[in-house]
Amino acid sequence: MSTFMGLETSKRGLFTQQSALYTTGHNISNANTLGYSRQRVNMEATAGFPGTGLSAGTMPGFLGTGVQAGSIQRVRDGFVDQQYRQESNKLGYWDSQTKAISQMEDVLNEPSAYGLQKSLSEFWQSLQDLAVNPENGGARAVVVQRGQTVADSFNHMHKSLTEIQTNLGTEIDISAGQVNSILKQISELNDQIQKVEPNGYLPNDLYDARDALVDELSGYFPIETSYEKSGGRASAIAEGSVTVTLKLKDGTKVELVNRSEHAKLETNPSSLHDVSTNENNSITGLKITQPNGTIVDAKHSNLLDVGKVKSLMNSYGTVDTDTNGVPIPNTTKGLYPKMIAELNKMAAAFGDQMNIVHTSGTDINGVKGGNFFDTKGPGPFTAGNIFVSEALMKDSNLLAASDSTGAEEGNGKNAKNLANVQFAASTILGGSTLQTYFQGVIGQLGVDGQQAERMTFNSATLLGAVEHRRASISSVSLDEEMTDMIRFQQAYNASARMITVVDETLDKIINGMGRVGM
Incomplete structure (x- = not known):
């Protein structure tokens, strides 16, 4: 046993408690950072003395050699993250649907003193x-x-509805561009993480940035995530690169991100003039070029009924296609x-x-x-x-x-x-009069609007509950961090005091022994 073993043990305590204090400071500094997950130092006891093996000395038992910081890990719950993304996906759909119906109700403006119903009433009265x-x-x-x-x-x-429909089409294109940007950023973060993890480090802040992007992506599409280890000297708790897949209604899974590669989304506008609506505004679906180059035509009918993109497609309008991808007349549907x-x-x-x-x-x-x-x-x-x-x-x-x-x-x-x-x-109206038919159309719109608002409220409530549960796990609590700061500070002070005690002991041995009578 080394004479200076006590100094080494206490020094490890100083360094470890110091790391814990620095991590606490990092948490406090990021208490208001969006998407930040609180971090903790995983402390572990160092190997005891004298160790194992034939050459190891013998003594009554192992003597502790102190503590070390095994890793600095962020606090997350993958199951809660999955729940959050599922509810975010539902809210993305119903929130977009509510906005589309609300704009339509503003245009039709019924019942009111200025709508079509009022114009017809005044026309009949004039006759x-x-x-x-x-x-x-x-x-x-x-x-x-x-x-x-x-x-x-x-x-x-007609003009107002067509203009809003055109705006929805523009929003679909913008959303596709935003999704492509998110996918690119996730793939770039995967690349950075793959370069850091093999060295044994945990890039927690990169994990947070990536998870924030995955959360944002979940509002657009129903997605699934899986993780692949980086290899090398990567820590056992390292997350690795994320693989993001899109779930289609027929069970097909389309890769959106695979390690440092990502997919590209494009909308397929239809050039078909649909005589059922006398309009040209519709799309046949989404064309997704996967990271491996395979192209998937994710048609409207195959996408799950969740997600902002799905809602926008439902509102804007889609047209069915035959096996050759040619639009079929009179199949345009949508809000x-x-x-x-x-x-x-x-x-x-x-x-x-x-x-x-x-x-x-x-x-x-x-x-x-x-x-x-x-x-x-x-x-x-x-x-x-x-x-x-x-x-x-x-x-x-x-x-x-x-x-x-x-x-x-x-x-x-x-x-x-x-x-x-x-x-x-x-x-033409199925045996209904003009007035009763219009009342039925307005009534159905009102029912659809109420359902959309109700589902939006329910989805937002569920998402809020999950978000609160996730925040209780991952968010920074200043009260908790202040308690930890005091705890680590006292442990640091105790280690420093232990060094003083060992120093005084060694001073007595070195400078005080052999000086009897002096």
Whole structure:
């Protein structure tokens, strides 16, 4: 046993408690750093004396040689992290869905004093007034103007919905770019971690940065993570490089990050003009080029119903494709394409029925009436392509308010028939009247909006609970760190005092022995 063994033992205590104090200071400094996980020094006793082996000395038992800092580890719970990412994925979907529906509700603005329902009501009322005074020029002008107001309402809703849909498409592209940026950063952090771990170190701050990116990615996609050890002299608790995979509905797993390589996402816009919505805005899905170069066409129907990207695709609109990847006509679906298609059907039913009745009557001069509504260019009526005919806009006397019997010119009977269009069942609308059909569309939108808000609240509540549980494990508690600081400080002071005691003992042996009588 060395004479100076006590000094070495106490010195190890000093260095280890000093490392613990420095780590505590690091935790305190990062108490408000987003994504930071508190760290701790894993202290372990050093090998006892005299050790093992044939050459080892013999003594009654092992003598302790002190303590050392085995590793500096961050405090995380992988299971809680997984729960957090699952709930973040759900919230990403429903939050995006709520925003899309909310914007649609703002456009339709029903019930209100300025929406389509109000415009239609005023239009029907003007026709009823005209039926009472069919020769009144002012009443005729009011009918024409209110008919144009209805057309303007259809046009405005169509234009506004199309603009929002276009913005959603832009958001999909931006989200794909953000996802690509996140994947690139994760792969770069993997590369840095692979260079550090084989030296025996734990790059805790790099782990935190990587986990923060994985958390952010989970809002866009349903993902899974696995870890691969770095090799070399890597610590047993080193995490290694993360592999991130996207889970598809059919069970397929698509690699997004593999060590220092990452995938690339692209949207597939559809050039198909879908006659069911009379629109071009739709995508066929996502094209994902995996790290190994394999391309996966993640179509809309295959993605799980969670994640911000999924919600954006559902809102913007997708179109099915055949086995060759060619878009199939009349298969466009999605929140905004559906609403635009509903408005198109209403505009078609309204315009066609009004023209049928109007052309069956005669104007103030007894001439057979022409179309009440027209389109600009060929094609059926749509919400974005319905206008009062130019002839009527120029001369309201052409309004066919009378029936075509030839008797009682200006009798107003056809104006009454035009007003009764509101009660006529339409085959285009599945046997519903224009009013009841529109009420059903608005009612369904309200139900969908309530569900989205409820699911957003529930998802946010669950995510908050998981986040609180994770924070209780990984976040920095200043009270706890202050307690640890005092604890480590006292241990440091005790080790320093032990060195003083050993020093005094050695001083007595070295300088005091053999000096008897002096």
